[in-house]
Amino acid sequence: MFSFEGVRSGYGRTEVLHGIDLEVPDDGVTTVLGHNGAGKTTLLKTVMGLLPVRSGRITWDGEDITRLSAHQRVRMGLAWVPQGQKSFGSLTTRENLLVVAEAHPGGKERLDGVLDLFPALGELMDRRAGLLSGGQRQQLSIARALLTGPRLLVLDEPSEGIQPSVVQEIEEKIVGLASRSGTQVLLAEQKVGFALEAADRYAVLATGRIVRSGLADEAAVDAAREALAV
Numbered sequence: 001m002f003s004f005e006g007v008r009s010g011y012g013r014t015e016v017l018h019g020i021d022l023e024v025p026d027d028g029v030t031t032v033l034g035h036n037g038a039g040k041t042t043l044l045k046t047v048m049g050l051l052p053v054r055s056g057r058i059t060w061d062g063e064d065i066t067r068l069s070a071h072q073r074v075r076m077g078l079a080w081v082p083q084g085q086k087s088f089g090s091l092t093t094r095e096n097l098l099v100v101a102e103a104h105p106g107g108k109e110r111l112d113g114v115l116d117l118f119p120a121l122g123e124l125m126d127r128r129a130g131l132l133s134g135g136q137r138q139q140l141s142i143a144r145a146l147l148t149g150p151r152l153l154v155l156d157e158p159s160e161g162i163q164p165s166v167v168q169e170i171e172e173k174i175v176g177l178a179s180r181s182g183t184q185v186l187l188a189e190q191k192v193g194f195a196l197e198a199a200d201r202y203a204v205l206a207t208g209r210i211v212r213s214g215l216a217d218e219a220a221v222d223a224a225r226e227a228l229a230v
């Protein structure tokens, strides 16, 4: 269980997260929903240790990691896929994968399993990442993160900038990697339908506070939309 207890963080003098309580259990997908500017990326950066905690604490399996650096958290098994399908555009798909695989113990051994999850990438190994579609680049970003062998994969708006027809494919990949490979997923999203299809649990973030949370069951779509409308 990864958990936030009363976490406050922000930038300079501006506090963005005003005391967040959030639990990410050891299995499945947890989504944080919120509009532009709600604080989703700030929350994920705080999870990763890229922003310091001003008060409150973060624990992972009971261990207090509040003061650990991003580097230390990555070594413990956190991996981040930032917004915007980031990869090295002038490198091929293969080179993008190998850069990560070679930098992490066990990375090369994970390559076949990751390509099983993203077979489309296998067909695009010699294409430059800059020439891939948004959906293909998103798959490459997630694949790169998986090569590090994470216990908790943190995804920032993976559906952003992707054609609606491909969004469902990304959703299936997220569900698949949580259920098949046993990786915990924390997903920040604006698209309620997409996120709740993929997720087991949700929390709604509004102006830096969690205003609703629960199981991502049938009632969740209306409950989350209502919370987002306030």
Ligand SMILES: Nc1ncnc2c1ncn2[C@@H]1O[C@H](COP(=O)(O)OP(=O)(O)OP(=O)(O)O)[C@@H](O)[C@H]1O
Residues within 6 Å of the ligand: 011, 014, 016, 034, 035, 036, 037, 038, 039, 040, 041, 042, 043, 190
């Ligand atoms: N580097 C920064 N310095 C100062 N303020 C920032 C910085 N990054 C974000 N903010 C502010 O923090 C608030 C939350 O932003 P954040 O990016 O976390 O929201 P978000 O929910 O991820 O939005 P989006 O969906 O647009 O990415 C906003 O008011 C934003 O202007």
